[in-house]
Amino acid sequence: MPFTARRAALRALLPGAGVDALLVTDLVNVRYLSGFTGSNAALLVHADGDDRSRICTDGRYATQVAAEVPDLAAVIERACAVELAKRAAKLSVERLGFESDVVTVDGYEALVEAAGGVPLVRAPGLVQRLRAVKDAAEVEALRRACSVGDAALAELLEAGGLRPGRTEREVALDLENRMRAHGADGPAFPTILAAGANSAVPHHRPTDAQLQRGDLVKIDFGALVDGYHSDMTRTLVLGPAADWQRELHALVAEAQAAGRAALVPGAEVTRVDAAARDVVERAGRGDQFVHGLGHGVGLQIHEAPYVGRTGTGSLAAGMVVTVEPGVYLEGKGGVRIEDTLVVRHADPELLTHTTRELLEV
Ligand code: ZN
Ligand code: ZN
Numbered sequence: 280m281p282f283t284a285r286r287a288a289l290r291a292l293l294p295g296a297g298v299d300a301l302l303v304t305d306l307v308n309v310r311y312l313s314g315f316t317g318s319n320a321a322l323l324v325h326a327d328g329d330d331r332s333r334i335c336t337d338g339r340y341a342t343q344v345a346a347e348v349p350d351l352a353a354v355i356e357r358a359c360a361v362e363l364a365k366r367a368a369k370l371s372v373e374r375l376g377f378e379s380d381v382v383t384v385d386g387y388e389a390l391v392e393a394a395g396g397v398p399l400v401r402a403p404g405l406v407q408r409l410r411a412v413k414d415a416a417e418v419e420a421l422r423r424a425c426s427v428g429d430a431a432l433a434e435l436l437e438a439g440g441l442r443p444g445r446t447e448r449e450v451a452l453d454l455e456n457r458m459r460a461h462g463a464d465g466p467a468f469p470t471i472l473a474a475g476a477n478s479a480v481p482h483h484r485p486t487d488a489q490l491q492r493g494d495l496v497k498i499d500f501g502a503l504v505d506g507y508h509s510d511m512t513r514t515l516v517l518g519p520a521a522d523w524q525r526e527l528h529a530l531v532a533e534a535q536a537a538g539r540a541a542l543v544p545g546a547e548v549t550r551v552d553a554a555a556r557d558v559v560e561r562a563g564r565g566d567q568f569v570h571g572l573g574h575g576v577g578l579q580i581h582e583a584p585y586v587g588r589t590g591t592g593s594l595a596a597g598m599v600v601t602v603e604p605g606v607y608l609e610g611k612g613g614v615r616i617e618d619t620l621v622v623r624h625a626d627p628e629l630l631t632h633t634t635r636e637l638l639e640v
Contacts, residue, residue: 281416282314283329283350288409290326296402298376299326300367302390304360305381307578308406309334310506313348320344321359322351323370331370335359360386364393376402411575411583412597417507418621421577421599424467424509425619425630427502431457432513432633441640443492443517447472447485451500458502467501467508468580478514479613481570481605492518495612501580508580510601511631512617515638524612528637531606531614534558535635538572538602542620542627548590555604556588564606573601576619598622599630 289312293299303309303322312322317340325331335354336344344353356362360382367375375394379401382390390399413421431454435441440453451472458466473483474490478497490496494517501509514531516524538555552572559568571587576599584592586600594600600622605615616635621628 280314280350281414282312282348284414285312285409286324286329286332289324289405290328292405292408293324293326293376296376296400296405298374298400298402300324300331300370300372300374301376301402301405302360302363302367302378303406304378304386305406308378308410311406311410311578313351315340315344315347316506317343319357319359321363323363323367323372325370325372327371333363333366333370335363361389361393364390364397364399365395367394367397372397374398374400376400376405378406379403407583410577412595413577413599413621414597417577418597418599420505420507421509421619421621422630424463424502424504424507425511426632427458427461427463427504428500428509428511429631429633430461431463431502432498432500432511436638436640441490441496441515441517443490445490446487447474447477447490448487450490451485454498454500458500461502463502463504465503467503467510471497471499471512473497473613474517476610476612479607479609479611481607481613481615490517493521495524495614497613497615499615499617506578508576508578509631510576510580510617510619511633512603512605512615513633513635513638514614514616515640517640520637520639524614525637527606527608527612527614530559530562530564531604531616532635534568534604535602535616535618538604539618539620539627542594542600542602542622544594544596544622544624546594548584548586548592548594549588551594552587552590555602559604559606567606567608568604569607570605573603573617575600594622596622596624
């Protein structure tokens, strides 16, 4: 079970945070540490071990929590965070850490009251820090999510699903249905399908606009598999590409390759961003690359580390990040190319395998 190991890794961080237990109230973090997938839960992870740790959920999930989390004692109560804070003293907690980046002001006041004399200590971001480096089970889930995305796009293209006359909405839905048919629980996020001038809008929402011959078509999409998200962008042309489309695509492809090559353990995230951005800037298009280079991906579609000009920290082996430069010519069209990769001591491992060549369909 990876969850035991993840809780052990969290325990190792508790002394540094000045606490002997952490009250985990972020549901994604609860899932990461326990495997529980219900919609109401909290977790108390005690430094002494699992015997003094507890998971809490409400009556709707009594059966589910026993099945998903057989290795922790479960408390069944609706107000989970408050209930676990109440039990802190009995579990010999002396300083109770809480996720101050998650708990609301009202929630904090309720916790203080519930904890009685046990002091509450801010402990933000501890689990997110662990989640940034993926274990083998997570990489495997991400690999499967990415391969569902690859398969669905290949099938869409083979079936002639990308053709003039179809609307952005129709094609996006078609792609999402194919991901489900390949085993996804759903799309990882609402599919971005942007044709013609719309491709210049980085996060365009699909409309009833019809695809036309000569359009650039930007497709940014992913699959959700076992709670893990995949993320890939390809930009194609309907019919033969014009010279400006070919040049724009080649520029973004070059920047993307430079970004991928910069993915090494120890690299500062700002340097990784700069590796790709320099290529675009040298071409005089720096102001048309309007977002960061990439982001971590896992139980959330966007998570640590953030790879951009304003990011902080460095890459580590086992991080899974996207590399997604884009150049957008307003009113005309844009190109983004995005892959998801695992940072390794050797070359990064590519999880998204669809060709990056400019496809003319
Ligand atoms: Zn994306
Ligand atoms: Zn992305």
